Amino acid sequence: MAAPGAPGGAERRKHAPLQRTHPAAWLWLSLAVIGLDQATKFLVARFFELFERVEVLRVLDFTLLHNTGAAFSMLAGASGWQRPFFIVLGLAVSVMLVAWIWRAPRGDKLLPLALALILGGAIGNVIDRVIHGYVIDFIHVHWGAAYFPAFNIADSAITIGAVLLIVDAFREKRA
Numbered sequence: 001m002a003a004p005g006a007p008g009g010a011e012r013r014k015h016a017p018l019q020r021t022h023p024a025a026w027l028w029l030s031l032a033v034i035g036l037d038q039a040t041k042f043l044v045a046r047f048f049e050l051f052e053r054v055e056v057l058r059v060l061d062f063t064l065l066h067n068t069g070a071a072f073s074m075l076a077g078a079s080g081w082q083r084p085f086f087i088v089l090g091l092a093v094s095v096m097l098v099a100w101i102w103r104a105p106r107g108d109k110l111l112p113l114a115l116a117l118i119l120g121g122a123i124g125n126v127i128d129r130v131i132h133g134y135v136i137d138f139i140h141v142h143w144g145a146a147y148f149p150a151f152n153i154a155d156s157a158i159t160i161g162a163v164l165l166i167v168d169a170f171r172e173k174r175a
Helices: 010-014 023-047 082-103 110-132 153-174
Strands: 053-057 060-067 135-143
Touching: 023 060, 023 082, 023 110, 023 135, 023 153, 082 110, 110 135, 110 153, 135 153
Parallel strands: none
Antiparallel strands: 053 060, 060 135
């Protein structure tokens, strides 16, 4: 056992430098979100017919839906201009998010976590728009006859990331 103040002793552990996470590590999280999102969409598209509904819980159904619009199917009825618009927007936001992750302070965890989740979700939905011309949604939450708009893993990651981004902004304000 090392004496107090000797290398490897309690003193050294007490003053050890903060572990710094390299920005590329957060991009692995984004890739995991993309992989999970695309895998679940593939399975639902493979095994469900369009509009087919399977009750998972009393408040949760899996239903294959195609969303040509934005969040909550906004602009779904537009004439088709929305597909290239949302692809370009998603790619531009993704580039911005990568730059933001790269510039985040190395000791910070919440900000890059939030950004990585949003990045993974954004790219997951862009992939759908490029390949299919629409986003595959399948998670359908409801309470009785009141249905929340369907969503997917990418949307969930974006939402969780946005909430964490807000939490981080309030945390910064108080510090």
